[in-house]
Structures are given as C-alpha cells and as structure tokens.
Amino acid sequence: MAAVFLLLLSFLLPTAARYTPDWVSLDGRPLPSWYDEAKVGIFVHWGVFSVPGFGSEWFWWHWQGQQPPDPNYVSYMTKNYPPGLSYSEFAPHFHAQFFNPEEWADIFRASGAKYVVLTAKHHEGFTNWRSPYSWNWNSVDTGPYRDLVGDLGEAVRNRSLHYGLYNSLYEWFNPLYLDDKKNGFKTQQFVIQKLLPELYNMVVRYRPEVIWSDGDWEAPDSYWNSTQFLAWLYNDSPVKDTVVTNDRWGAGCACKHGGYYNCEDKYSPGQLPKHKWEKCTSVDTLSWGYRRNMKLKELMDLPDIIDDLVRTVALGGNYLLNVGPTADGTIPPVFEERLRGVGAWLETNGEAIFATKPWRVQMENSTVSVWYTSKGATVYAIITARPPTTTLKLLIPKTSAATKVTLLGRPSPLPWAPVYPNAGLTVLLPDLPSTPGQAWTIKLDGVQ
Ligand SMILES: *[C@@H]1O[C@H](CO)[C@@H](O)[C@H](O)[C@H]1NC(C)=O
Ligand SMILES: *[C@@H]1O[C@H](CO)[C@@H](O)[C@H](O)[C@H]1NC(C)=O
Ligand SMILES: *[C@@H]1O[C@H](CO)[C@@H](O)[C@H](O)[C@H]1NC(C)=O
Secondary structure, three states, X not given: OHHHHHHHHHHHOOOOOOOXXXXXXXXXXXXXXXXXHHXXXXXXXXXXXXXXXXXXXXXXXXXXXXXXXXXXXXXXXXXXXXOOOOHHHHHHHOOOOOOOHHHHHHHHHHOOOOEEEEEEEOOOOOEOOOOOOOOOOEOOOOOOOOOHHHHHHHHHHHOOOEEEEEEEOOXXXXXXXXXXXXXXXXXXXXXXXXXXXXXXHHHHHHOOOEEEEEOOOOOOHHHHOHHHHHHHHHHOOOOOOOOEEOOOOOOOOOOOOOOOEOOOOOOOOOOOOOOOEEEEEEOEOOOOOOOOOOXXXXXXXXXXXXXXXXXXXXXXXXXEEEEOOOOOOOOOHHHHHHHHHHHXXXXXXXXXXXXXXXXXXXXXXXXXXXEEEEEOOEEEEEEOOOOOXXXXXXOOOOOOOOOEEEEOOXXXXXXXXXXXXXXXXXXXXXOOOOOOOOOEEEEEEOOO
C-alpha cells in the first residue's frame, strides 16, 4: 500500500528539475508562461552616455575606442568641451534631477506594456545601482547619487508590471577585460573578479524577471561562465521560477541557446520561428540612448510602431520598444506620446495581442495586409492600413453558418458572406474609426 502511495506520489509531484551547466539541459527549460502572454515590453537605455547625448549609446567607443576614432565624435568633443576632458568626467553631469520613477512607471503602464527592461549596466561599465564591484563608477557614488535600478523597479512593480534588467557582459575599457582579451580569453580575471560577482549580486538584490544579456560576442560562453551562471539562475536563484533570459551568452549563442531569442537587434523573421523570440527596436531609429539632436523624421511614428508590433506578435514574438531618457531624468515628451499612443491602441485591440498564440496562418495579402493571431477558438484578423473599399476579403478562414464577425471596439456584428462554400469571407466594413495607430482588428468567432 505504502509502496503504491509512494509510486503515485512520484508521478504526482513534479521532481524539481535540476539544470546542469550545459546547453542541452539549459535549453530544455520551459519558458515561464508570463513572458509569452505579456507580448509587449518597454526597453530603457539610460547611462552616462545620455550626458553627451550624441550619436548613440556607443558614444565612448566611437570617440575613443575604435581605431581610427570616428571624426564626427572627435569634432563634437573639440567643439563643445574643454580639451582633455575624459569620458568619466561626464558621470557627475548625469544628474537625473527630474527623475520621478512613479511618473515613468505611469507612462510605461499607460503604454499597455507588461514588462520594463532597464539598462543596469551598458558597455561603458557604469552601473545604475551601487555595485560593490564598480567602485565610483555607479549611479550612487556619483551623478544621480541614487539607486536608479532599485527606485524604478519599485515603481514598476507597484503597477504590476514585470521588471527586467539589461546587463552587458563585456566592458569596452575595463582593464581586466582588456587583459583577458589580450590573452585570447584564456584567462578569466574580469569574469571571476568583476562580472560574475556583480551579476549574482544584482540578481539577489533586485530579483529581475528578465535578464537581457548583451555584449557577449567577442568571447565564447565558456569564457563568460554563462552556463554555470544560468544553471544557478534556474536552480537556486530567488527568481528561478519566473526569470526569463535571452540568447546573448557568448559568441555563436544568439538565435541558438538561452531562453527566448533576440537573434540580432531589430530582428524580423520572414516566417513563424520555431522558438520563442523577441523583437527589440527603438522609437529613435538611429539610437537606443538619448540623442540631443534627434529629429522627428528619424523617429518611428505610431502607425509604424503598431504595424511592427502586430507583425511581431502574429509571428509569435514579443515586442520590446525602446526609449532613451535624458541625463536629467526625463522621458522626452515625443517618446511619451508614442508610448501613450501604443496604449490607446491596445486599449481597444489588446484582446488580439495579449496572451494570444500564432494562428495556423500568420498573414494574407488582401487589398491590405492582414495579420492573424488567435486565442482559444477565436481568430483575430488585424489590418494595419485602411482598405481601399468598404469590403475586405479574407480567403484563409474556413467559415460556417455559426461564424460571427465583429470589429473590436464596436458592439454590433458585421455582415459577411462566404467567398466559396465554407471558405473565405467578404466582410462589410463599417466606417473605420480614426484610431491613433491606424490599425483595426476583425474578430472572427466560429471559423477554422
Ligand atoms: C503600490 O504602492 C501603494 C502605496 O504605497 C501600495 O498601497 C500598494 O499596495 C502598492 N501596490 C503594489 C502592487 O505593490
Ligand atoms: C566558472 O566555470 C568553471 C568551469 O568552467 C568553474 O570551475 C568555476 O567554478 C566557475 N566559476 C563561477 C564563479 O561560476
Ligand atoms: C504578401 O506580400 C508581401 C509583399 O509583396 C510578400 O513579401 C509576402 O510574401 C506576401 N505574403 C503572402 C502570405 O502571400
């Protein structure tokens, strides 16, 4: 009897899977479900690079790292700053004096996004929290004199959004890193003395639910100890049950290993990928960090953003949309407007986005492009342009007498007629309301 009971127990109780530090084991971990359901996140690039606010968050590298340096950056410095100014002297000017995490979190919440990812440390090595391993090169010892990671995290979580942290593995100018690099990555001084202790500390302290890893490409994952770190993260860390990670854990890992895949920045697959993925992109098409000289024509407008979001979700991806705050701690109002616009569109159309699954067909070309998502037995056909006529022909859905067609945001059903017996339908569209995103969702019930 006891034996039977024990046997039953062993079937009923999931044995706590222990992951081993190898890709076969780590890649087998199911992605915590909140992430796929969330669909939309906000990415925030903020750091000392926001002070020069010129070119991009790669300012330091273009100015002093790459050989030869980029003349645009050199002349920007010559013209605007005293001779001999070092990059580290920008840090005291990272004041963040207007930073109000509650206001930021309100904006992120209003965008409809379900998660927020902040740069805890970009390639410049400056940490937006008091890392014990980044003495005097962090936001509490200088600049804002404030725990930016902690303060934003509290406000974001207070609005029931998930909180994630971006962390660059490499640091362009860290002497330990440069030394390891000179040794062909046969030594691990930087990883053992700086990177790993900092990363463990960051996870325990802030409990991020996304670790958005970056800056991995110069060295193999064995140099970064990535698999050892991930095994700890998934087995023993305080976020082991909820954390998700991306795929930037060493040269050759992108699109192949890790949690969800980013592949490359702004990646757009042509067809439905087999593995969960995320498109990260930026409202400012030329930079992730704030640029003081950005122009309106260089920004994505709201219909561009909604179109990109819809394609991404139809193809099974999450959409991580970036804004770059100023060194003063403000989110430029033009970015705020975009984010609130996304939220206004999702207010009506979010049913076709959140917690949906890709449908059996992802898109068809009618008089306008039609992107499909699904939830249970319901199929959503999203159009991101106004059709030229008052009817829209959809050839993919299989209809029946029970088929019901509605426009999200409008209570009464839409008249429709089959194109062929039980296949395809022509929908009579109402006057499409002018929506901020210029995209509409036709909800199809009772189709296959
Ligand atoms: C947010 O903060 C308020 C005020 O401090 C608190 O009452 C509330 O419980 C918090 N909500 C969450 C979800 O943490
Ligand atoms: C790094 O990985 C090596 C094995 O490659 C292991 O011996 C060592 O303990 C790891 N260090 C940390 C801090 O994870
Ligand atoms: C729809 O049209 C686009 C642009 O011409 C084309 O790239 C795409 O393959 C078409 N899709 C389908 C499903 O026919």
